[in-house]
Amino acid sequence: MSFETIIYEAKNNIGYITINRPKALNALNAEVLNELSQAVDIAEKDEAARVVIITGAGGRAFVAGADIAAMQNMTAEEAYSFARLAQIIYNKIQDMPKIVIAAIDGFALGGGCELALACDIRIASAKSKIGIPEVTLGVFPGFAGTQRLPRLVGTGIAKEMLATARKVPADEAKAIGLVNHVVEENPMAKAEELAVEICKNSMSAIALGKRAMNEGMEMELKKGIEHEAALFAVAFTTEDQREGMTAFLEKRPANFQ
Numbered sequence: 590m591s592f593e594t595i596i597y598e599a600k601n602n603i604g605y606i607t608i609n610r611p612k613a614l615n616a617l618n619a620e621v622l623n624e625l626s627q628a629v630d631i632a633e634k635d636e637a638a639r640v641v642i643i644t645g646a647g648g649r650a651f652v653a654g655a656d657i658a659a660m661q662n663m664t665a666e667e668a669y670s671f672a673r674l675a676q677i678i679y680n681k682i683q684d685m686p687k688i689v690i691a692a693i694d695g696f697a698l699g700g701g702c703e704l705a706l707a708c709d710i711r712i713a714s715a716k717s718k719i720g721i722p723e724v725t726l727g728v729f730p731g732f733a734g735t736q737r738l739p740r741l742v743g744t745g746i747a748k749e750m751l752a753t754a755r756k757v758p759a760d761e762a763k764a765i766g767l768v769n770h771v772v773e774e775n776p777m778a779k780a781e782e783l784a785v786e787i788c789k790n791s792m793s794a795i796a797l798g799k800r801a802m803n804e805g806m807e808m809e810l811k812k813g814i815e816h817e818a819a820l821f822a823v824a825f826t827t828e829d830q831r832e833g834m835t836a837f838l839e840k841r842p843a844n845f846q
């Protein structure tokens with residue numbers, strides 16, 4: 590399915606969302622964000638997509654940030670609405686009951702870094718640079734970067750990235766836990782390799798485990814642990830639990846739904 594600035598397709602159990610505005614290094618304006626929102630909804634419902642990969646077209650950038658030209662003359666009210674539009678989409682990505690992988694080939698800056706942070710797993714090519722350079726523009730990250738980045742890499746590193754605006758090279762991004770894997774080139778191939786591994790497992794169990802982690806991270810530890818038990822119990826209401834355990838005991842591969 591093709592919009593103006595986003596391409597969505599599903600094949601081999603993977604839903605691909607490609608941000609396709611390469612002339613502006615895939616910068617996010619309201620049109621891109623609205624189409625991204627629709628593509629995320631489609632991917633979530635699409636039974637042909639068991640894992641979702643988000644990437645950027647053109648080979649130079651994942652996303653180079655929110656569109657600076659579109660923001661230049663925004664009023665405070667418009668800036669608030671623009672930030673909320675992106676934040677709500679990014680929250681949908683975080684909450685999707687499927688694993689979402691960011692395949693980063695080039696710049697992931699500002700709103701692009703923040704999009705990658707909303708995904709579950711990040712893969713970057715060696716040439717990639719990831720950062721939140723908004724303070725060079727007189728603003729700061731407004732697509733949830735001030736919230737997700739410190740949760741992922743810790744406040745010390747996040748504040749340094751905020752204040753220096755430095756574009757962190759891929760190998761360093763890996764060392765600080767900002768990306769899961771760095772590959773010489775073709776992060777899509779690595780993302781697909783992970784997707785194939787993920788697809789062998791129970792989708793319902795992955796969804797429940799992802800939810801337990803997401804929701805538990807916002808709770809006090811012992812509440813999170815209790816919440817885990819409640820969701821663990823839900824896993825025992827699924828066909829996949831019966832199939833997975835029966836298959837193990839019958840010494841055969843599980844055939845999950």
Ligand code: CAA
Pocket residue numbers: 612613614616617653654655656657658696698699700701703722723726728729730731732734
């Ligand atoms: N918004 C709008 N246009 C952008 C853009 C952005 N974020 N990033 C790149 N572009 C456009 C450029 O204006 C240029 O367009 P033209 O060809 O029409 O001039 C085109 O993409 C190619 O970019 P460059 O010529 O600048 O390419 P380069 O290789 O010299 O530099 C770059 C690449 C270092 C990524 C540089 O483009 C850059 O610094 N981009 C801006 C990065 C940034 O500051 N991002 C944060 C945006 S603010 C934000 O995201 C707020 C938030 O939290 C939500």
